[in-house]
Ligand SMILES: Nc1ncnc2c1ncn2[C@@H]1O[C@H](COP(=O)(O)OP(=O)(O)OP(=O)(O)O)[C@@H](O)[C@H]1O
């Protein structure tokens with residue numbers, strides 16, 4: 129079975145500026161895949177290269193078994209795409225624009241459009257120029273989903289959506305995935321990716337840092353212990369422990385991050401007079417952030 133998206137050494141430099149470099153990635157059919165990274169990480173560059181809006185410096189992207197450069201027209205016909213920044217025909221109403229886009233695809237999507245607009249609480253009979261940014265985003269989502277594509281590529285899909293519409297969008301993603309259709313979405317919102325995706329990649333400064341199952345990342349997630357002692361304790365005691373990743377001492381409080389068991393930390397703390405210990409549960413956010421901040425100077 130061919131992967132919905134397959135990247136092999138995909139690289140794009142804007143002149144001397146690295147957009148993305150050597151991305152190898154295989155997306156599985158039916159998954160919701162999160163492409164996570166801070167501003168400027170290369171998320172939009174990756175998507176634009178996959179869709180042939182920009183040409184790779186080297187490497188290849190294969191979409192639904194088709195070559196991203198040679199077969200870009202066929203790919204665009206098959207997938208649903210939400211751009212990070214939407215350009216629209218301002219004078220049309222939402223309904224007119226969606227009708228126009230459907231005609232370009234040569235399919236009757238009126239039923240889907242009506243149902244999606246209702247789910248997203250979108251008034252289709254207003255002119256685009258009068259839409260709020262959230263309503264523009266909804267139009268973008270409707271056009272991405274309306275022809276029931278087998279692959280959706282969505283650049284920051286929840287941008288500007290209010291919480292109720294976000295929930296509706298998450299529900300839609302689950303339905304699409306349950307039907308065996310595939311979603312590739314970018315986001316910089318960690319808790320969102322944790323909630324709605326099956327697997328995620330973290331991209332930073334144009335390079336893939338990690339690709340992992342969300343469940344696996346949760347297992348790797350670090351714990352943070354904030355320990356306050358009656359009189360200052362020796363931070364070196366904690367630094368020596370195998371599961372401790374970092375130690376910070378301020379006044380009488382020592383904060384340690386722990387990957388794995390906290391037991392040795394608690395036992396070491398017991399050598400001092402403890403005033404309080406606060407444990408912050410391991411969450412995906414800290415697991416991801418540890419990837420973001422690692423090797424900060426490495427190029
Ligand atoms: N047209 C361009 N010309 C020059 N450099 C560019 C261009 N587009 C993007 N870049 C650079 O490529 C890198 C990746 O940018 P990209 O827009 O792909 O990031 P992103 O992850 O989508 O960020 P955001 O979360 O802000 O949307 C950045 O360093 C950016 O400045």
Ligand SMILES: [Mg+2]
Nearest residue numbers: 171172173212
């Ligand atoms: Mg972007």
